[in-house]
Amino acid sequence: MSAYGRARFTGRTVVVTGAGSGIGRETAVSFATEGAEVVVADIDEAAAAATVEQITATGGRAAAVRTDVSDPASVEALMDRTVELFGKLDVLHNNAFWAPLYRPVVDTTVDEWDRTIGVTLTGVFLGCKFGIPRMVAGGGGVIVNTASVAALTVNPKYAAYMAAKGGVVALTKSIAYDYGPQHIRCNAVAPGLVQGTGATRPVFENPERVEWLMRKIALGRPGQPSDIAKAVLFLTSDDADYITGDTMVVDGGRLIG
Ligand SMILES: NC(=O)c1ccc[n+]([C@@H]2O[C@H](COP(=O)([O-])OP(=O)(O)OC[C@H]3O[C@@H](n4cnc5c(N)ncnc54)[C@H](O)[C@@H]3O)[C@@H](O)[C@H]2O)c1
Secondary structure, three states: OOOOOOOOOOOOEEEEEOOOOHHHHHHHHHHHHOOOEEEEEEOOHHHHHHHHHHHHHOOOEEEEEEOOOOOHHHHHHHHHHHHHHHOOOOEEEEOOOOOOOOEOHHHOOHHHHHHHHHHHHHHHHHHHHHHHHHHHHOOOEEEEEEOOHHHOOOOOOEHHHHHHHHHHHHHHHHHHHHHHHHOEEEEEEEEOOEOOOOOOHHHHOOHHHHHHHHHOOOOOOOEOHHHHHHHHHHHHOHHHOOOOOOEEEEOOOOOOO
16 A cells, blocks of 8 residues: 555556666556556566565565567567466556667767667557557556657757657557547656656756756756656546546646746
8 A cells, every 4th residue: 555545556457668767666666555466567677676676575566577668579478478477457657768868860870760769659659559459358458658748848959759759649649549439548647857767867967957957847856756656656547537648747847937
């Protein structure tokens, strides 16, 4: 049960990709704390195992499955393994990403572009492609895709990342519309700047950039992985059962500035 005394996911099976670090790890732990059986999927096997250890140490149920979200065979195997382990799939959080930092279009290599789209956008497509049939077989399910405020405004010199995340927002609406009648809800969460993740470590090593960024955030602090996890759990819980196709911004008021 969570610190708020809730256990909204008891009896539900949840897959979280990119759950070896940052936002994905925090979300996986939060789902387990609220009663879910969690499949921790990450390309980094040791990191995934560490998340599982964190969950099982406090009595939760979880399993690590090494997954490359850009590889169709790997994602299909993840979904098969989930059903093998826990009998079904109820909730999917497509969260893994890869992108080069600080690259405007001209400086982005074709390989960097392909890998960014492959992991960050195709990874979401593949999770849904192989996850939705398993959810439908169980009577329905819920998906949350991690987008970014970079899909909704400009992050300077993040060309491939912005394109991939824009795609995630559009794909989220497409899935919500096409599979709503089969009892699938699909939303996205768009974090602002989140501290304590692999992605933003280089940002927080640059005090001038942090100061500039803090001036843009109404609440005057960076987000924490738990701020995003709380939104993901809300969107995938029955509390949000009439919400689909939405992109929920969780940015401390950055976009309004
Ligand atoms: N941290 C932020 O400020 C921020 C802001 C907006 C959006 N986001 C989004 O949040 C999500 C999580 O980011 P984070 O900040 O926690 O980053 P992170 O670097 O801490 O975690 C990303 C995880 O994805 C895994 N991964 C990378 N390639 C993979 C692949 N091919 N297959 C499976 N797993 C793979 C990594 O091993 C890592 O564990 C991402 O989608 C990111 O774009 C983060």
